[in-house]
Amino acid sequence: MNWALKVEGLGRVYGDPGARSLPGTGPEHGTSVSPATGAVVAVWDVGFEVEPGEALGIVGESGSGKSTVMRCVAGDERPSRGSAYLRGYDDGRTDVLALGDGERRRLRIDRVSVVYQDPAAGLDLDTSAGGNIAERLTAAGGRHFGRIRERAAELLELTEVPLSRMDDPVRTFSGGMRQRVQIAKALANRPPVLLLDEPTTGLDASVAAGVLDLLRNLLERLGVAAVVVSHDFGVIEMLTRRVMVMQHGRVVETGLTDQLLEDPQHPYSQRLVAAARG
Amino acid sequence: MNVLEIRGLAKSFTLHTIDGRTVGALHGVDLDVAAGEHVALAGASGAGKSSLLRCVHRTYVPTAGRILLRTSSGQSVDLAALPDAQVADLRGRDLGYVSQFLRAEPRRAVLDVVARAGAARGLDLDAARDAAAAALRRLGIEERLWAMHTTVLSGGQKQRVNLAAGTISPPRLLLLDEPVSALDPVNREAVLSMIADLTGAGVAVLSVFHDLDAIERLATRVVVLKDGRVAADGPPRAVLRESELNLEVAR
Numbered sequence: 269m270n271w272a273l274k275v276e277g278l279g280r281v282y283g284d285p286g287a288r289s290l291p292g293t294g295p296e297h298g299t300s301v302s303p304a305t306g307a308v309v310a311v312w313d314v315g316f317e318v319e320p321g322e323a324l325g326i327v328g329e330s331g332s333g334k335s336t337v338m339r340c341v342a343g344d345e346r347p348s349r350g351s352a353y354l355r356g357y358d359d360g361r362t363d364v365l366a367l368g369d370g371e372r373r374r375l376r377i378d379r380v381s382v383v384y385q386d387p388a389a390g391l392d393l394d395t396s397a398g399g400n401i402a403e404r405l406t407a408a409g410g411r412h413f414g415r416i417r418e419r420a421a422e423l424l425e426l427t428e429v430p431l432s433r434m435d436d437p438v439r440t441f442s443g444g445m446r447q448r449v450q451i452a453k454a455l456a457n458r459p460p461v462l463l464l465d466e467p468t469t470g471l472d473a474s475v476a477a478g479v480l481d482l483l484r485n486l487l488e489r490l491g492v493a494a495v496v497v498s499h500d501f502g503v504i505e506m507l508t509r510r511v512m513v514m515q516h517g518r519v520v521e522t523g524l525t526d527q528l529l530e531d532p533q534h535p536y537s538q539r540l541v542a543a544a545r546g
Numbered sequence: 547m548n549v550l551e552i553r554g555l556a557k558s559f560t561l562h563t564i565d566g567r568t569v570g571a572l573h574g575v576d577l578d579v580a581a582g583e584h585v586a587l588a589g590a591s592g593a594g595k596s597s598l599l600r601c602v603h604r605t606y607v608p609t610a611g612r613i614l615l616r617t618s619s620g621q622s623v624d625l626a627a628l629p630d631a632q633v634a635d636l637r638g639r640d641l642g643y644v645s646q647f648l649r650a651e652p653r654r655a656v657l658d659v660v661a662r663a664g665a666a667r668g669l670d671l672d673a674a675r676d677a678a679a680a681a682l683r684r685l686g687i688e689e690r691l692w693a694m695h696t697t698v699l700s701g702g703q704k705q706r707v708n709l710a711a712g713t714i715s716p717p718r719l720l721l722l723d724e725p726v727s728a729l730d731p732v733n734r735e736a737v738l739s740m741i742a743d744l745t746g747a748g749v750a751v752l753s754v755f756h757d758l759d760a761i762e763r764l765a766t767r768v769v770v771l772k773d774g775r776v777a778a779d780g781p782p783r784a785v786l787r788e789s790e791l792n793l794e795v796a797r
Contacts (some may be wrong), residue, residue: 270631319631481653488662509634524604524630531606535562542563 271317271353272493273341273380273461278314278350280336283307285348293516295536300333300517309517310336311347316512316522320355320460323487323494325508325525327501327540333517334497338465340365341495342382343372354379356460367391377407378457385466387446389502390453393439397429399450400438404456425454427482444475455486462487462494468503480506501544505529514535549719549750550579550602555611555626556721557594557601557774571597573774574611577752578718582658584741584751586765586782588758588789593771595754599721601626602752603643604633614641618718639667645710646705646724656699657682657692663711674714681710686736701728709737716744721754726760738763758786 281289289307293300300309311333318324326334339345341352343364351363356379364375377381384390391400401420402410410416421431427448438446447467454462467483468476484506488493496507504525506512511528513521513536521534532538557572572594579585587595600606602613604625613625617640625633625641637643654662657678664674682692684705691699696707705728713720722741726734741764745751755761761768761782768785770778778785 304693317631322631477653510630522630523607524634526605527607528629530600531559533560533607538562 269355269358270319272320272355273318273495274353274360275317275337275341276315276351276353278311278337278352279309279348280311280333280340280341280345281307281309281348282371289430294518295515295520298439298516300331308526311340312517314350314512314514314519318461318493318495320493321487321491322510323508325504325511326495326497326514327499327504327511327528328493328514329499329540334514335465337514338382338495339465342377342380342463344382377404379459380461380463381457381459382463382465383447383450383454383455383467385469387438387443387450390450391438391446393446396435396436397424397441397452398434400449401453401456404453405500419456420452423456424449426455426486427452435458442475443471444479447471451479451482451486454539455490458475458490460492464491464494464496464498464507466498466500467496469498469500483507501529501541513540547581548578550577550616550752551603551612551614552577552598553612553614555598555601556609557597557606558609567587571774572601575771575774575776577769577776578780579750579752581718581750582745582748583766583770584753584764585747585767586753586755586761587760587771588761588768588786589771589777594774595771596723597774598771599723599752599754602719603627603637603641603721604630605643615719628632638717640718641721642717642719643721644709644723644725646727647708653695653697655693656696659696659707660710660714662715667715667717669715677714678710681714681740682707684736684740686733701734702730705729706733706737709740713740713744716747716749719750719752720744722751722755722758724754727756734760760769762786768774 284305284307288307289305291464292303293309314337316324326337328334340347347365352365354364355358357364398420401423402416405416405419424431424434429445429448438449468479498504508525511523511525512519515536521537529541532541554574555572555575558568558570560568589595597606601608608626611626614622615625616622647677659672660678660681664677665671669677687703687706726737729737738760765782768782769776770785770789
């Protein structure tokens with residue numbers, strides 16, 4: 269077993285999830301909306317594996333299903349079908365998508381972390397940077413105040429947040445700094461799997477570049493398995509070594525990241541790359 | 547012992563965004579590279595030289611044929627058919643590619659870029675830093691630049707940093723695509739002598755150089771491509787002289 273995360277046959281349908289919702293949807297039909305039932309086939313038959321220390325990118329336009337894949341794996345949403353396995357959980361034998369809500373939430377403490385595009389989705393803005401991180405540490409059983417504070421400081425240093433700001437509410441932080449705090453919190457309990465959903469979208473270009481540098485360094489250093497969802501090929505090129513292209517809920521191409529950028533095979537991938545290149 | 551054996555390699559591009567037309571780049575290429583051999587690809591632009599390198603690196607998806615690589619663990623794998631994750635694992639220690647340009651790096655110090663490349667090929671961090679320092683010194687990158695970000699370097703400096711990163715603790719098979727295009731004579735000399743030493747150390751090199759002088763100096767064999775096919779294969783002097791004659795006849 270070489271993977272840290274394995275996903276098989278993932279599907280998410282809004283509306284009638286029956287087989288009759290599938291015909292007429294997908295890339296060859298140009299829509300994810302079922303002509304028969306009106307159901308939205310947001311994701312269908314998506315599978316992948318990610319090795320420790322490897323980052324896999326998922327690209328596609330809005331509505332391609334890439335963020336839905338992320339939310340299903342993260343446990344923010346229940347898929348209609350499919351399974352996911354974590355090497356760090358029951359040696360990869362248990363389908364974590366089938367677990368109850370409580371157990372799913374527990375996985376988020378120290379096995380699978382998510383960094384959202386919007387820091388407000390991953391942080392309590394009215395709590396201090398240190399407090400946000402401490403919350404995640406105590407969820408994992410941390411009780412010793414001094415040690416929690418020490419670890420929080422260590423994480424803020426790792427993500428290059430000035431320690432002088434540790435006790436300020438996150439609301440008083442700039443966008444780039446909030447994102448760094450969110451990353452620090454996500455890494456708090458050393459999760460083997462990290463999910464990044466448009467981690468630099470919405471930040472000023474120079475700020476985004478700084479966060480990207482940080483993420484690249486962290487991914488290299490920590491050996492986590494990462495899934496990076498982004499519509500920005502610059503982000504994908506910098507962070508990932510393999511990539512999956514999605515359109516209308518389906519995977520239309522998988523490849524090495526440099527290969528996808530230099531020699532995209534699928535018509536949709538070629539269009540995306542051409543558009544990104546201007 | 548052959549490190550690389552290419553058989554019947556074909557590559558074509560289907561341009562869906564234009565009108566779906568297909569453009570051929572390679573049409574059945576056979577080529578071997580042994581350990582300690584430096585095979586230089588020659589031929590006019592558009593002959594398929596870079597496409598061939600990119601197919602071997604799997605930056606391009608080969609259309610047909612086999613690209614057999616003997617890995618450091620003694621296995622023979624077909625790069626044309628190997629799953630992406632396994633190709634990614636081979637990149638680095640077994641398969642290296644140095645292009646004309648330094649690839650997109652984050653704002654990172656020069657020494658760090660080179661040392662990380664060494665670490666990625668299995669050196670421990672201290673050994674990687676020492677080797678990186680030695681490589682940078684040899685290629686004439688002054689010590690005052692080592693702590694600077696690569697983004698502030700000149701084109702020629704970037705190219706040498708790129709080469710230092712690509713050749714530190716060298717891979718079994720090294721693909722070089724115009725690695726000296728931006729260099730002045732002194733630095734070019736340092737780079738050529740470094741590449742010559744790689745061959746001596748048993749690395750298999752497959753290269754594209756525009757300048758014939760570099761080819762004559764480094765190559766143990768030259769393969770001339772013409773319209774995506776092998777037109778000649780042999781010792782540098784003989785092959786180059788013949789293709790020069792052909793050029794003159796063509797004129």
